[in-house]
Amino acid sequence: xxxxxxxxxxxxxxxxxxxxxxxxxxxxxxxxxxxxxxxxxxxxxxxxxxxxxxxxxxxxxxxxxxxxxxxxxxxxxxxxxxxxxxxxxxxxxxxxxxxxxxxxxxxxxxxxxxxxxxxxxxxxxxxxxxxxxxxxxxxxxxxxxxxxxxxxxxxxxxxxxxxxxxxxxxxxxxxxxxxxxxxxxxxxxxxxxxxxxxxxxxxxxxxxxxxxxxxxxxxxxxxxxxxxxxxxxxxxxxxxxxxxxxxxxxxxxxxxxxxxxxxxxxxxxxxxxxxxxxxxxxxxxxxxxxxxxxxxxxxxxxxxxxxxxxxxxxxxxxxxxxxxxxxxxxxxxxxxxxxxxxxxxxxxxxxxxxxxxxxxxxxxxxxxxxxxxxxxxxxxxxxxxxxxxxxxxxxxxxxxxxxxxxxxx
Amino acid sequence: xxxxxxxxxxxxxxxxxxxxxxxxxxxxxxxxxxxxxxxxxxxxxxxxxxxxxxxxxxxxxxxxxxxxxxxxxxxxxxxxxxxxxxxxxxxxxxxxxxxxxxxxxxxxxxxxxxxxxxxxxxxxxxxxxxxxxxxxxxxxxxxxxxxxxxxx
Numbered sequence: 163x164x165x166x167x168x169x170x171x172x173x174x175x176x177x178x179x180x181x182x183x184x185x186x187x188x189x190x191x192x193x194x195x196x197x198x199x200x201x202x203x204x205x206x207x208x209x210x211x212x213x214x215x216x217x218x219x220x221x222x223x224x225x226x227x228x229x230x231x232x233x234x235x236x237x238x239x240x241x242x243x244x245x246x247x248x249x250x251x252x253x254x255x256x257x258x259x260x261x262x263x264x265x266x267x268x269x270x271x272x273x274x275x276x277x278x279x280x281x282x283x284x285x286x287x288x289x290x291x292x293x294x295x296x297x298x299x300x301x302x303x304x305x306x307x308x309x310x311x312x313x314x315x316x317x318x319x320x321x322x323x324x325x326x327x328x329x330x331x332x333x334x335x336x337x338x339x340x341x342x343x344x345x346x347x348x349x350x351x352x353x354x355x356x357x358x359x360x361x362x363x364x365x366x367x368x369x370x371x372x373x374x375x376x377x378x379x380x381x382x383x384x385x386x387x388x389x390x391x392x393x394x395x396x397x398x399x400x401x402x403x404x405x406x407x408x409x410x411x412x413x414x415x416x417x418x419x420x421x422x423x424x425x426x427x428x429x430x431x432x433x434x435x436x437x438x439x440x441x442x443x444x445x446x447x448x449x450x451x452x453x454x455x456x457x458x459x460x461x462x463x464x465x466x467x468x469x470x471x472x473x474x475x476x477x478x479x480x481x482x483x484x485x486x487x488x489x490x491x492x493x494x495x496x497x498x499x500x501x502x503x504x505x506x507x508x509x510x511x512x513x514x515x516x517x518x519x520x521x522x523x524x525x526x527x528x529x530x531x532x533x534x535x536x537x538x539x540x541x542x543x544x545x546x547x548x549x550x551x552x553x554x555x556x557x558x559x560x561x562x563x564x565x566x567x568x569x570x571x
Numbered sequence: 572x573x574x575x576x577x578x579x580x581x582x583x584x585x586x587x588x589x590x591x592x593x594x595x596x597x598x599x600x601x602x603x604x605x606x607x608x609x610x611x612x613x614x615x616x617x618x619x620x621x622x623x624x625x626x627x628x629x630x631x632x633x634x635x636x637x638x639x640x641x642x643x644x645x646x647x648x649x650x651x652x653x654x655x656x657x658x659x660x661x662x663x664x665x666x667x668x669x670x671x672x673x674x675x676x677x678x679x680x681x682x683x684x685x686x687x688x689x690x691x692x693x694x695x696x697x698x699x700x701x702x703x704x705x706x707x708x709x710x711x712x713x714x715x716x717x718x719x720x721x722x723x
Binding site for chain 2: 467
């Protein structure tokens with residue numbers, strides 16, 4: 163954007179081998195004098211746009227995909243500035259809560275009904291819960307062969323305090339038929355190609371999940387309006403499932419008599435092989451199953467990896483653990499790459515689907531390089547693997563143990 | 572205009588000249604972007620972007636505005652791929668030629684990507700060459716550790 167297009171410069175470049183590439187295109191897509199290529203003007207700053215913390219890592223700016231780092235997630239309740247963003251489309255440009263409506267329709271509603279935001283807020287009891295949202299692809303970057311998509315490391319997870327009304331209460335008010343099995347959402351975001359007939363994403367949840375106490379139509383986060391990047395003014399929150407089911411900017415919910423068939427419901431999106439496969443295998447769509455509950459996982463949020471201590475210094479570590487629909491039973495740490503494990507202190511969750519906090523004080527036997535590994539175990543006795551778990555084509559569900567580097571000097 | 576006084580004619584002439592100049596400026600410099608852009612920013616994502624001056628924006632082998640490796644074919648990737656999505660979606664991914672081709676087919680089948688015509692070969696050459704998978708173990712050692720002294 164710094165300087166206007168210069169035709170002479172273009173022709174000079176064309177002479178350097180670009181002409182062949184452009185010769186066919188130029189007649190079809192003539193380049194007007196003064197045209198400034200937009201691709202070269204990406205100076206968008208998520209700190210300014212969304213108030214994100216300066217250490218948040220931008221994986222993609224069109225659409226926005228931003229992740230936290232482990233040490234940014236130290237707080238019990240994740241503030242908006244440290245919450246990951248996983249968008250599939252373009253954030254709606256005009257949102258007016260005063261005129262926003264939610265329509266409940268689909269094959270399996272008794273009758274279609276539309277609520278204003280105000281009606282939702284006043285006609286139903288309001289509930290507030292701390293709820294984990296984790297992207298299904300969190301940890302994707304560690305799979306080999308690599309899986310395409312945003313290369314999330316560990317930071318596509320949050321636990322904020324969400325306020326809204328129960329989806330169950332709204333569905334019961336509308337009335338649903340006996341053959342209802344699934345809820346599909348529709349948001350106001352637009353497709354990257356700006357094709358108004360395409361949805362960037364339209365996923366959903368089985369009816370049983372929709373009827374849970376903690377499944378909300380949320381209008382507030384951490385006691386304030388939901389930030390625009392996170393779904394203002396209305397978001398479906400179904401914690402425990404991949405966060406992609408927690409649709410943003412929702413204006414319509416379809417009560418379906420079959421598994422919802424919206425955009426990114428079909429394999430390979432948010433699906434894994436129904437049976438384990440060899441890394442790199444081709445898996446046909448029929449052999450892929452939709453991800454439901456997320457696996458057991460934990461994150462060391464203090465200290466930041468890379469801490470150097472003196473030999474007599476004790477290390478206080480802490481972090482959070484969560485497990486889809488299950489509770490965490492224990493968290494252990496190891497400083498010898500899993501040869502021995504010691505228990506951490508563990509707090510109960512404040513409500514189902516909230517993450518649980520753990521901490522431990524660690525002494526190191528001698529100088530040198532260590533890694534502190536954390537391993538959570540859920541109420542079913544299932545623990546995190548130390549290696550990346552079963553490979554899957556899209557690189558979902560990596561719940562391998564988190565670790566930080568420590569040096570005693 | 573004959574009946575108008577000369578000074579008024581001059582004034583009208585000057586006014587017209589200003590209008591024409593303003594029009595020309597608007598025509599030649601139409602895409603001045605606002606300082607804070609909305610998410611995604613409006614793109615005419617029905618066709619490749621015209622690409623200018625790739626050479627002038629290369630530092631240490633990287634096309635700095637996009638972060639793409641500046642080698643043969645980079646202008647095609649900028650033109651076709653960044654019309655719709657960020658170049659970061661390219662630079663953070665790794666795949667072999669077949670893998671990149673699969674992604675292109677998926678975008679064509681579901682995401683409104685156009686036919687890349689004979690330029691597809693050059694695009695695949697570029698992607699397979701510059702963004703090929705790097706072999707890693709099941710869990711590689713921690714790297715890029717930012718060491719710091721931890722106070723009590």
